[in-house]
Amino acid sequence: MTREYYLRSLISDNGSLKDFATKIGMPYSTLLSILKNVGGAACDNVFKICQGLGISADSLSMLDKIPSNVILLELTPAEQQHIKKYRKLSPAGKKEVDHYLDFRLSSEAPRVEKDSEISSL
Structure with missing residues (x-):
């Protein structure tokens, strides 16, 4: 699973991309651009997205290293x-x-x- 797909699916689970962009104070066009290439995005913007989703940037960075058959869960x-x-x-x-x-x-x-x-x- 790519970082872009992972983020898009988490955001979509909680509503629309446009609503999420508003929630985290980011222009919708910037969010769309980032969801095409997370690696090319400014760190501050990636941190905003991760914070808005309640995930760590570290977990996002490890996503490309995890086999596609592994399911990631945030556990208490x-x-x-x-x-x-x-x-x-x-x-x-x-x-x-x-x-x-x-x-x-x-x-x-x-x-x-x-x-x-x-x-x-």
Whole structure:
């Protein structure tokens, strides 16, 4: 995945490119230009975009070095701790955790659907 594609997809997930440019105080034409070639952009502008998306410029710079089949996630410290603990479990322990997560998700899914039905009334 290219840095340009990654940024464009993150911005698009949160609305239009034009709205994002306004949000970070950058001319729309400058944003479009940067999304064609991040490497040629002024550092200040790249920092504005990263700050507006809540990502680090370091993570963006590493993107070209990461294989395309790797999924990048921004994890909270608590999520990182859960993953570290999960990796220490035996295969049987991991299976139990996986089953419990599936159970919790299935029991919460109907509630989430009902909440969204109520809010749409």
